[in-house]
Amino acid sequence: MRIRSILGALMIASLPACPAWAEMTPEEIKKMVDEAVEKRLQERERREGAVEPREAGPPPGQYPVPTGPMTEIKAERPGEERAPLSFGSTGSGRLVYAKPFVAAPKAVVGGYMDIQYRDQSKGSIDNGYGGTASSFDQQRFVPFIYADVTEHVKFASEVEIEHGIREETGSSNEVSLEFAFIDYLITEKVNLRAGILLLPLGKFNLLHDSPLNDLTDRPLVDQFVIPTTLSETGAGFYGTFYPGRTSKLDYELYVTSGPCSYLQNGTPRITEADGTQFSRQRDCPSTDGLDINNGRAVVGRVAFSPMLGVEVGGSSYYGNGAPNGNYNPLSISALDWTLQRGPFELIGEAAWAYARGNSRAIQTNTLGVAPGTLLTTAVTGQIGNSGPGIPPQRMNGFYIQGNYHFMPEFLTKLSPKRFGEGSTLTAVIRYDRVNTNLDNSNGTGGWGNLEQISFGLNYRPIEDCVFKMSYQYQPMAFNPNTNQRIHDSAFVISAATYF
Amino acid sequence: MRASILALIGSLACSGCASLSGSKDQFFVCPFDVVWDAALESVKDRPAQVQDKTKGLIETGWVEMEGTERSYGIFDREAFGNRERARMTVMVKRLNDVTSVSVLENRQRWHLKGGITQQATRWWPIDPSAEAETKVVNRLNNKLKEKGCAAT
Numbered sequence: 001m002r003i004r005s006i007l008g009a010l011m012i013a014s015l016p017a018c019p020a021w022a023e024m025t026p027e028e029i030k031k032m033v034d035e036a037v038e039k040r041l042q043e044r045e046r047r048e049g050a051v052e053p054r055e056a057g058p059p060p061g062q063y064p065v066p067t068g069p070m071t072e073i074k075a076e077r078p079g080e081e082r083a084p085l086s087f088g089s090t091g092s093g094r095l096v097y098a099k100p101f102v103a104a105p106k107a108v109v110g111g112y113m114d115i116q117y118r119d120q121s122k123g124s125i126d127n128g129y130g131g132t133a134s135s136f137d138q139q140r141f142v143p144f145i146y147a148d149v150t151e152h153v154k155f156a157s158e159v160e161i162e163h164g165i166r167e168e169t170g171s172s173n174e175v176s177l178e179f180a181f182i183d184y185l186i187t188e189k190v191n192l193r194a195g196i197l198l199l200p201l202g203k204f205n206l207l208h209d210s211p212l213n214d215l216t217d218r219p220l221v222d223q224f225v226i227p228t229t230l231s232e233t234g235a236g237f238y239g240t241f242y243p244g245r246t247s248k249l250d251y252e253l254y255v256t257s258g259p260c261s262y263l264q265n266g267t268p269r270i271t272e273a274d275g276t277q278f279s280r281q282r283d284c285p286s287t288d289g290l291d292i293n294n295g296r297a298v299v300g301r302v303a304f305s306p307m308l309g310v311e312v313g314g315s316s317y318y319g320n321g322a323p324n325g326n327y328n329p330l331s332i333s334a335l336d337w338t339l340q341r342g343p344f345e346l347i348g349e350a351a352w353a354y355a356r357g358n359s360r361a362i363q364t365n366t367l368g369v370a371p372g373t374l375l376t377t378a379v380t381g382q383i384g385n386s387g388p389g390i391p392p393q394r395m396n397g398f399y400i401q402g403n404y405h406f407m408p409e410f411l412t413k414l415s416p417k418r419f420g421e422g423s424t425l426t427a428v429i430r431y432d433r434v435n436t437n438l439d440n441s442n443g444t445g446g447w448g449n450l451e452q453i454s455f456g457l458n459y460r461p462i463e464d465c466v467f468k469m470s471y472q473y474q475p476m477a478f479n480p481n482t483n484q485r486i487h488d489s490a491f492v493i494s495a496a497t498y499f
Numbered sequence: 500m501r502a503s504i505l506a507l508i509g510s511l512a513c514s515g516c517a518s519l520s521g522s523k524d525q526f527f528v529c530p531f532d533v534v535w536d537a538a539l540e541s542v543k544d545r546p547a548q549v550q551d552k553t554k555g556l557i558e559t560g561w562v563e564m565e566g567t568e569r570s571y572g573i574f575d576r577e578a579f580g581n582r583e584r585a586r587m588t589v590m591v592k593r594l595n596d597v598t599s600v601s602v603l604e605n606r607q608r609w610h611l612k613g614g615i616t617q618q619a620t621r622w623w624p625i626d627p628s629a630e631a632e633t634k635v636v637n638r639l640n641n642k643l644k645e646k647g648c649a650a651t
Contacts, residue, residue, distance in 0.1 A: 212613070
């Protein structure tokens with residue numbers, strides 16, 4: 001404002017020196033002066049960039065101190081700010097900012113973390129020191145980045161750091177991309193997706209984040225039969241149809257790298273103790289996580305929702321898990337359901353897996369056994385309750401969970417800020433059942449024959465943040481430290497939040 | 500055990516197929532044609548998708564709008580575009596002496612869940628807006644009142 005007044009005064013002071021202006025009306029002169037001042041100001045701003053706003057500085061005591069727009073970084077010379085940064089940009093040190101998101105930020109950075117304390121009645125927590133009965137565990141710290149690249153191009157990614165307190169020791173320390181994909185949105189019915197994909201096998205694998213779930217532990221079927229979190233590199237389609245007035249049909253269909261069911265020496269990675277979880281691409285010892293054969297896997301899910309609050313989904317996965325020269329496909333099929341009525345929810349999932357030929361030696365194995373020979377503990381070193389420890393071929397499991405959301409009025413009255421609108425308490429009950437070796441007919445079944453009942457109560461101050469506690473009764477459990485079938489129980493408390 | 504669970508899920512799922520669950524229903528002592536015209540008028544501010552007089556069905560197209568405020572995480576951030584969309588379904592039926600009208604809104608929100616999931620770039624169903632449904636019902640009532648039709 002001060003500069004504008006000075007420039008205006010100078011222009012008016014110079015009027016007598018311009019005889020032509022004597023013939024102009026006062027309005028015309030004023031308009032001319034305004035235009036000239038505006039022009040001078042624009043030139044000045046171009047020369048000095050955005051220096052003037054910074055002179056004013058932030059109001060005292062303001063925190064955090066506001067910064068200028070990131071677009072200022074890229075301007076090295078007057079006029080350069082109009083050229084988009086690209087490979088043709090000049091300079092050196094500043095080229096690190098030659099990113100489109102600097103000029104036009106479109107990314108969202110966020111994430112979630114969880115922390116839990118577990119107290120088992122038996123020393124069944126595997127800590128590498130013979131087992132323990134109780135422990136803190138900061139299991140997941142998961143930053144994510146999401147970007148609206150254009151109206152039709154979206155990017156989403158999730159980095160998972162599991163048990164992050166550890167440094168790299170060559171053990172199971174895990175830092176990995178859980179998913180990272182680019183979506184090209186065409187129509188609501190057909191969209192393209194490519195990258196590291198969360199496989200649409202069951203619903204839990206797609207919505208597995210700790211703050212979304214009402215119990216701390218994932219369902220057993222989603223640990224052993226569907227090896228959540230299950231992601232693979234690939235590409236495919238997804239979309240939504242509206243077949244009726246209130247109904248909705250969603251589908252996803254992808255072609256991916258496929259499972260990795262064997263070590264290089266031919267030892268099966270699908271076992272009775274661990275189910276299918278080590279057949280995942282992310283656990284594969286192949287170089288750079290590349291495909292171990294020339295086959296691809298196909299995975300798809302169809303979910304039908306006849307009305308709001310009701311959904312039934314069916315999904316399937318099929319791919320060759322054996323190295324070249326063998327065809328031992330792993331197939332997993334799942335059925336999931338979600339029913340919501342007022343404060344009640346009934347959710348669950350059932351899954352069936354078949355690892356064809358997993359119990360016999362494959363071609364090209366270096367275990368010293370002829371291809372087709374039945375594998376035993378002596379050969380594989382794997383555990384199993386049926387004596388020989390034969391690697392499993394068939395497994396299945398399911399869970400069913402009931403949730404009830406409520407908020408007692410006395411709590412809302414006691415503290416409306418903590419227990420008011422948006423906050424809720426949830427009572428949970430879940431029944432889990434899984435058998436990772438259906439061919440094991442030894443007594444009550446093998447070590448993978450598990451049963452668990454969980455009772456939980458949790459508090460959400462807002463939807464994206466939850467404090468959970470639960471009691472788990474495990475009539476059929478497994479102690480990995482002693483390789484024994486046990487009865488067990490646990491008290492688990494945890495917190496999880498998006499940030 | 501498993502069979503009973505599946506049967507329960509199936510029956511609950513199918514129970515929702517036959518009706519406009521949660522709709523606002525009205526009954527008018529009025530000829531079908533008059534109610535039909537009034538129903539068309541009451542949703543004329545939305546793009547028409549289906550107008551089937553023989554079935555008595557009016558469906559509008561999706562209308563996108565700024566959503567109700569939705570923040571994410573413990574820092575209460577706004578992100579992912581605060582968008583909602585809605586479409587209206589109106590069913591007009593001849594009954595014995597009266598004509599019934601059911602109004603139901605389908606509403607969806609872009610990126611429903613907290614944080615990022617692979618379901619991020621997708622529309623998610625949410626509860627219909629009672630305000631939007633009431634607006635259509637009120638418009639319908641006013642139109643029919645002008646025509647001298649009484650609501651029962």
